[in-house]
Amino acid sequence: MIRKNIIQRVAHSATYMLRNPKLLLGFSLLVFLLLIGIAGPLFVDTEKARPISVPSNMPPSAEYPLGTDSGGRDILAVIVVGTPQTLRMGVLAGFFGVLLGTMLGLFAGFYGGYIDLIISGLTDTMLTIPPLAVLLVVAASVRSVSVDTMAIIIAALSWMFPARTIRAQVLSLKEQPYISMARLGGLGNFRIIIEEILPNILPLAAASFVGATSGAILAGIGLEVLGLGPQRAPTLGMTIYWALLYSALIRGMWWWWLPPILILIILFVGLFLTSAALDEYVNPRLRSKR
């Protein structure tokens, strides 16, 4: 009985999503970027993403379709290697950020009282602090970061929005009759959280994951453009940093900085569309009247 319900719900969700053009477009863009990372290495020699592996400053040609940079890297190879690195950082940071935010929001909303006061106060305080300010101090004292360290540092600063959304949802869920029923039935707090509340906030957490990933990539690229990213990994942000450092723009080397920017624009638009579509799915009031 219950199983059939779940199948129906999934089928219903799937048809809704397929009819949503935003989701379809956003999702296709993201799949395209994933394909660059998965299928790219089959066609492109990723060794050429290392410095001094090809002649430097070459404009696009048959041999180097996107040209080469001043450090002797093939830009096409850099894109193929860098895109999945950037995605990985964003997904890791977004996942841990949402995990932390969901837990904090759950506790604050469910237990209320002093716990809520402390968690909400911390959330509101952290929301007014620009993440870049904290990231700067951290990144400057933790010298030479890797892609994963960076993801963890950024995750520590991307839990506030999920925490706020989840807390608000838990506050309203808590007053639902089925929670009182569960309580009367003798279920403990822990089981109520796991069995009754968690399943109802998972869609919301999933929707905020996309937004958190986008925010994490934005913060990560910002750090990288300032030169605080992983010095050895050819991520998209580091490529822009090198291009700026070697004044690629005024030297007319558009093939150096334009490809990473275009990939990032595709990435942000894809994430934005997916996130907007998921928000509409979880919160039907946002659906525009058609």
Add this chain to the structure above:
Amino acid sequence: MPYFVRRLIMFVVVVIFAATLNFIIPRLAPGDPISSVLEELRARGQTVQAEDDIVAVYRERFGLDKPLHEQYISYLVNTLQFDLGYSISYFPQTVESALLNALPWTIGLLAVSTFMAFALGTLLGALLAWPRAPQFLQGLIPLFMLLSAIPYYLLALLLMYVFGFLLKVLPLGGAYTSATVPSLSLPFILDVIKHGILPGLSITLAGLGFWALGMRGTMVTIQGEDYLTLAEAKGLRDRRIFFGYAVRNALLPQITALAIALGSVASGAVLVEVVFNYPGVGWLLYNALRSSDYYLIQGVAFFLVLTVALAVLVVDLIYPLLDPRIVR
């Protein structure tokens, strides 16, 4: 607790919290803060002027031999008096004087472009959801979505390439032509405006989409509210219903969003300054990072928090003028 007192306390808490982070984070790294910074600089082959003076100043300032809680209190007192120590790369200069020199550029750029993005975006967003607005505006929605998804500094690079490099109609960077001496003469002011167009435009354009989409969302939800029907039934002019009834009510969530978004706006502007070599706080930060000028980095970080907290406080204090219900 009265509304104003609550907001003021929040402001103080944020500032103290930021100062505390600045105190704790460097202490989590091994070694004492000043020696490790100087060691790092020597390892990179950089020479530091008046090294012994810096060490002496910082040992005294941090009171590194004293217990941790005393160090913390004195650090807090110094920071709250805006005494942020000496810059390592510009040595005789203090961090706060370096910041004060860069400040007018950043505030000018940020205030003008944020205000333009907010005002223009909100107005366009309101028109997007207004049934009697011109139809062609609907075609702008995909454009706004695109603009709101692109980070400020990426847009800045594109604009700089097109208008500065390809068309050569606007300068590629800086805040004024490098040979001129800053003065209050008309040609200099025009020069500054000309240099400010591209950085300002990137912040305005990138912010426009966000405000327009947010306003459109709220305007859609208030369509069909009773007070709008009443206003129409009274036979009020369309313009008056639009501004006095619809926009006035839909504006409130926008103002709340402004308070939350200011942090990312300020961070984004910092990066735009880096792209354009604009001599504001962002450029100062970029130089500080390149020369590992740790105290300047900390100073800029603290300053960013302070600015945003102040701006949020101002927004909070203006809010009751728009929505008198909030004070109760």
